[in-house]
Structure formats: C-alpha cells, structure tokens
Amino acid sequence: MLPGSIQITGESLSGAEIKDICDSLKENSVRLLSVRGCQLSDRDFGRVCRGVAESHSLAQLNLNLGVVxxxxxxxxLADALRANRSIQTLFLHGSPLLDAGLVALNTALSTHPSLVSLDLGDCMLGDEAVRLICGMLPPDGAKSGLRELTLSANPAISTNGWARLAVAVAHSSQLRVLNLDYNPLGDQIAGMLAVAVASSRSLEVLDLEGTGLTNQSAQIFLDMVENYPTCLRVLVLAENAISPELQQQISDLLSEGEEEDDKDGEAHGNAQSSREKIAWVPHSNSNTQVVLVTSGLGDSLLAETEL
Structure with a gap:
C-alpha cells in the first residue's frame, strides 16, 4: 500500500487520535502529516515527535500555526529531526520560535539528509536566526542545501540580517525559491536582493509581496532582467507602490527569457534539464497575482493543501 496523508486543521486532538497518528507513522503508512493549528498536550506532542523519528515514509510535516x-x-522536534531521514518539506509557519528556537533546531535542520524545503514564516526570527539559516544555503561546491526557503513576516530581522542573507543567496548552489513577503524590506534591501539574484545560478522564484518597495526597486529589477542573464522566472511584486507599467515590463522580459530557454533546451535535446525540472518542485502558499507565472515548476506533490 502506498503511503497516504493525514491532514487535520484547527482541531483539539484526543489521545486516541494521537495514537492513530503515531501508529501510522511507525507503520510507515504516512507520506504527509499536517496538524496545522491543532491543539495537543505536551505529552502528545512528544508522542508525535517519537513517531516522526521512527518514520521512514514521511516526506512532508506541517506544524504551522503555533503547534510548536x-x-x-x-x-x-529537533530530536525527532535528528533521527528522521525522510522528511523533505517542513512547515513551521506561525510558530513562536524566536532565535533561541533556531539555535535548538539548527543542527537537526542543517544536517538533515533529505530536507529541501523549509517554511519559517512568521516565526519571530531575528539576525541570529538568519545567520544560522545562511548555513543551510551552502555555496557552490559545498554540500547540498535548501531549494526552497520561506521567511515571510519576520519583521525583527535587521538590514544587516537581510544583507547577510542576500550574500548567502548569491552564492547558494541549490536555492530555487525564496519567499520574503510581508517583511519591511524597502528599496535598500531590494537592491541587495537584485544583486543576489543576478549572481545566483539557481534562483527561479522571488516573492517580495508587501515589502515596502517603490518604482526605484522595480527599475533595478527591470535593468537586471533586461541587461544580464538570470535564472529568475517568477517575481512577485504585488502590494507594493510599483506602477503597473513597470511590473508589465518586467513580466514581459522574464517571459521572453523563459521562452528562449525552452527553445534552447529543445534545440540541444536537453534531457538533463528536463529531468532536473521534474525531480523537485516547490510548494506555493500564495493566492496573489504574480508578475509572471511561467516558472515551469508546477505544483508539488508535497505542497501544503490547507490554506
């Protein structure tokens, strides 16, 4: 029997329900476990963690909205992740982790052999957490790292923290999706990110929705995609003070770039590129309009299904 999914949202979980979850984990019959926004006792949370530690089938774990x-x-959770070898996607969005929580999780996250997608949005993180996260984005030639990172709505991160992240993104050999929506970045940080995008050989999706940007930032991104080769395929600029004309220009240029890449791939019989595109695809939590929706990445089997 193929592993299935357990998805529960906003419920108060009983001991019997926890037992069923733990039994399924230990029997390796669960690929996706989501207890998003659920209430459970500390004892039961520990039981679930022990089940996660023993599972060989679990690929996605969703503990969003205050479960941790x-x-x-x-x-x-850190103890469970150190023992687990199968999780590819971990959602902790809306957990009050603070920097101390990232310190506790850091070793388990950075050494996990399968983890490629991590959501730390709205986790009350600061600069120390960003320093640790940068270690999960190793440079070219180093070990593999995250392919998708979400840091939405972490306003305590300073300009220095975002600058450190931009440097890590510029040199990361794996990161394809970066979600920074609803952080007070402003044009200065956006300029740093534009340099990071121009330097990156992997980043395909950048979400900057609601980050306090203006036409100044948009012009920098426009110049970048117009004059320099980039892997970028999707740029989300909704809910910023950016003119529709500039957004359309960026959209058109990104679209042209992808069409050229597709033609080159067909002309050279680029089978390897095709394999890479379907080997891993990111999740998406956004229902907002994007500047360009032609990433070619598709919808992940591990995507969060409960919004």
Whole structure:
C-alpha cells in the first residue's frame, strides 16, 4: 500500500487520535502529516515527535500555526529531526520560535539528509536566526542545501540580517525559491536582493509581496532582467507602490527569457534539464497575482493543501 496523508486543521486532538497518528507513522503508512493549528498536550506532542523519528515514509510535516508553541517542544522536534531521514518539506509557519528556537533546531535542520524545503514564516526570527539559516544555503561546491526557503513576516530581522542573507543567496548552489513577503524590506534591501539574484545560478522564484518597495526597486529589477542573464522566472511584486507599467515590463522580459530557454533546451535535446525540472518542485502558499507565472515548476506533490 502506498503511503497516504493525514491532514487535520484547527482541531483539539484526543489521545486516541494521537495514537492513530503515531501508529501510522511507525507503520510507515504516512507520506504527509499536517496538524496545522491543532491543539495537543505536551505529552502528545512528544508522542508525535517519537513517531516522526521512527518514520521512514514521511516526506512532508506541517506544524504551522503555533503547534510548536514552546522551547521544550522545539527541542523535542529537533530530536525527532535528528533521527528522521525522510522528511523533505517542513512547515513551521506561525510558530513562536524566536532565535533561541533556531539555535535548538539548527543542527537537526542543517544536517538533515533529505530536507529541501523549509517554511519559517512568521516565526519571530531575528539576525541570529538568519545567520544560522545562511548555513543551510551552502555555496557552490559545498554540500547540498535548501531549494526552497520561506521567511515571510519576520519583521525583527535587521538590514544587516537581510544583507547577510542576500550574500548567502548569491552564492547558494541549490536555492530555487525564496519567499520574503510581508517583511519591511524597502528599496535598500531590494537592491541587495537584485544583486543576489543576478549572481545566483539557481534562483527561479522571488516573492517580495508587501515589502515596502517603490518604482526605484522595480527599475533595478527591470535593468537586471533586461541587461544580464538570470535564472529568475517568477517575481512577485504585488502590494507594493510599483506602477503597473513597470511590473508589465518586467513580466514581459522574464517571459521572453523563459521562452528562449525552452527553445534552447529543445534545440540541444536537453534531457538533463528536463529531468532536473521534474525531480523537485516547490510548494506555493500564495493566492496573489504574480508578475509572471511561467516558472515551469508546477505544483508539488508535497505542497501544503490547507490554506
């Protein structure tokens, strides 16, 4: 029997329900476990973590919206992740981790052999957390790292923290999707990110929705995609003070770039490129309009299904 999914949202979980979840994990019959926004006792959370540690089938774990509610739970999750070898996607969006939580999780996250997608949006993170996250984006030639990273709505991160992240993104050999929406970045940080995008040989999706940008930032991105080769395929600029004309110009240029890439791939019989495109695809939590929706990445089998 192929592994299935357990998806529960906003419920108070009983001991019997927790037992069923744990039994399924230990029997390797679960590929996706989501207890998003659910209430469970500390004891039951520990039981679930032990089940995660023993599972060989679990590929996606969704603990969004406050399930990891204390440093004690964070440490239990870290222990589970150190033992687990199968998780590819981890959602912790809306967990009050703080920098101390990232310190507790860092070793487990950075050494996990399968983890490629991590959502740390709205986790009350600061610069120390960003420093640790940068270690999960190793430079070219180093070990493999994250392919998708979400840091939405972490306003405590300073300009220095974002600058450090931009440097890591510029040199990361794996990162394809970066979601920074609803952070007060402003034009200065956007300029740093534009340099990072221009330097990156992997980044395909950048979400800057609601980040306080103006036409100044948009013009920099326009100049970049117009004059320099880039892997970028999707740029989200919604809910910023950017003119529709500039957004359309960027969209058109990105679209032209992808069409050229597709033609080159066909002309050279680029089978390897095709394999890479379908080997891993990112999740998407956004229902917003994007500047360009032609990433070719598709919808992930591991995508979060509960919004």
């Amino acid at each position: 509610s204390s440093i004690g739970r964070t440490k239990q």
